[in-house]
Amino acid sequence: MNNNILIIGASGQLGKYFVNLLSKDNNVIASDIIPNSTLDCQFQLLNILDYNSLKKTIKTNNINQIYNLAAILSAKGESFPYKTWILTTEGFLNVVKVSIECNVDRIFWPSSIAVFGLNSNLEHVLNDVPMLPSSMYGVSKLACEKLMNYYNSKKLLDIRSLRFPGIVSASKPGGGTTDYIVDMLYSALSGNEYKCFLDKDRILPMMHIDDSVQASIKLMNIDREKISINSPYNITSFNITPDSWRNIIDTLGYDLKVLFEKDFRDKIAQSWPRNIDDHLFRNDVGWKPKYDSKKTAKSIIDAINS
Numbered sequence: 001m002n003n004n005i006l007i008i009g010a011s012g013q014l015g016k017y018f019v020n021l022l023s024k025d026n027n028v029i030a031s032d033i034i035p036n037s038t039l040d041c042q043f044q045l046l047n048i049l050d051y052n053s054l055k056k057t058i059k060t061n062n063i064n065q066i067y068n069l070a071a072i073l074s075a076k077g078e079s080f081p082y083k084t085w086i087l088t089t090e091g092f093l094n095v096v097k098v099s100i101e102c103n104v105d106r107i108f109w110p111s112s113i114a115v116f117g118l119n120s121n122l123e124h125v126l127n128d129v130p131m132l133p134s135s136m137y138g139v140s141k142l143a144c145e146k147l148m149n150y151y152n153s154k155k156l157l158d159i160r161s162l163r164f165p166g167i168v169s170a171s172k173p174g175g176g177t178t179d180y181i182v183d184m185l186y187s188a189l190s191g192n193e194y195k196c197f198l199d200k201d202r203i204l205p206m207m208h209i210d211d212s213v214q215a216s217i218k219l220m221n222i223d224r225e226k227i228s229i230n231s232p233y234n235i236t237s238f239n240i241t242p243d244s245w246r247n248i249i250d251t252l253g254y255d256l257k258v259l260f261e262k263d264f265r266d267k268i269a270q271s272w273p274r275n276i277d278d279h280l281f282r283n284d285v286g287w288k289p290k291y292d293s294k295k296t297a298k299s300i301i302d303a304i305n306s
């Protein structure tokens, strides 16, 4: 076994995919404030905001890598702005503090395309651009990007990060602006009409769960010298609108009815990238996605059905 890894926030949409891949070569402890008996590894109830319990878990298990996935996502975060700010920023700083005190080697912490804003040239978003995020989720992620840059550039820690776009998986998402992409697949399979909260032509970047998890682990496993920046990398796979996604689902043999009724989430999505430039990550790390939009839809439908 290579590493002793603690995953925080493992009961969410992405957690089990990180557990599955990381458990192949490492000792993994998954944790969350929500109990989870379905994961294929040791599980522990742990609140990232409880510093003493976090430190005890890390010391007891000799943890040398942390994956911090704890979050309140963009749409849900607008109902709980203070809680979102505290969870993201204090959670991040607790992981930083404990990692310095306990000599944790590496931290993975995903950022999000929510850090961008209307001033980020949304048609072609480079890695380093002006950012004025529109949601508290984006504001708190951007604050942690600055903290990450601070700790990396002072060589106090080794924090690695990707700005995930919307992730398509068989696990249901937990309150994000891109949730429709998974929810539509579930509606297609159940034969129910889907009420879409985004404009039918709202284009957003997305990626298959396997691509996002593999990219993250690849980033965690390369030598630090290959990483040319101290802040997160852009990463993306394909850009799609709700209407094109429905068309793809139709070509796979489903007759999905979609009612388009925009709500506040469409306003958030308007301030997010329509196209992301991730060549820096691809060049530094030697990565490219395996799944385009059609392959993604087919693979996730198969996974839900299995």
Ligand SMILES: NC(=O)c1ccc[n+]([C@@H]2O[C@H](COP(=O)([O-])OP(=O)(O)OC[C@H]3O[C@@H](n4cnc5c(N)ncnc54)[C@H](O)[C@@H]3O)[C@@H](O)[C@H]2O)c1
Pocket: 008, 009, 010, 011, 012, 013, 014, 015, 031, 032, 033, 034, 046, 047, 048, 049, 068, 069, 070, 071, 072, 073, 087, 110, 111, 112, 113, 163, 164, 165, 166, 167, 168, 173, 174, 175, 176, 178
């Ligand atoms: N899912 C996406 O499309 C997407 C896109 C961009 C970025 N991300 C990022 O990836 C990471 C994982 O996302 P996800 O989709 O699995 O999110 P999720 O909302 O599905 O899961 C987050 C988990 O964090 C847990 N959590 C909340 N408060 C906690 C606390 N105090 N202590 C410990 N755990 C706590 C929740 O119980 C939940 O299980 C997050 O950092 C998120 O911002 C996700």
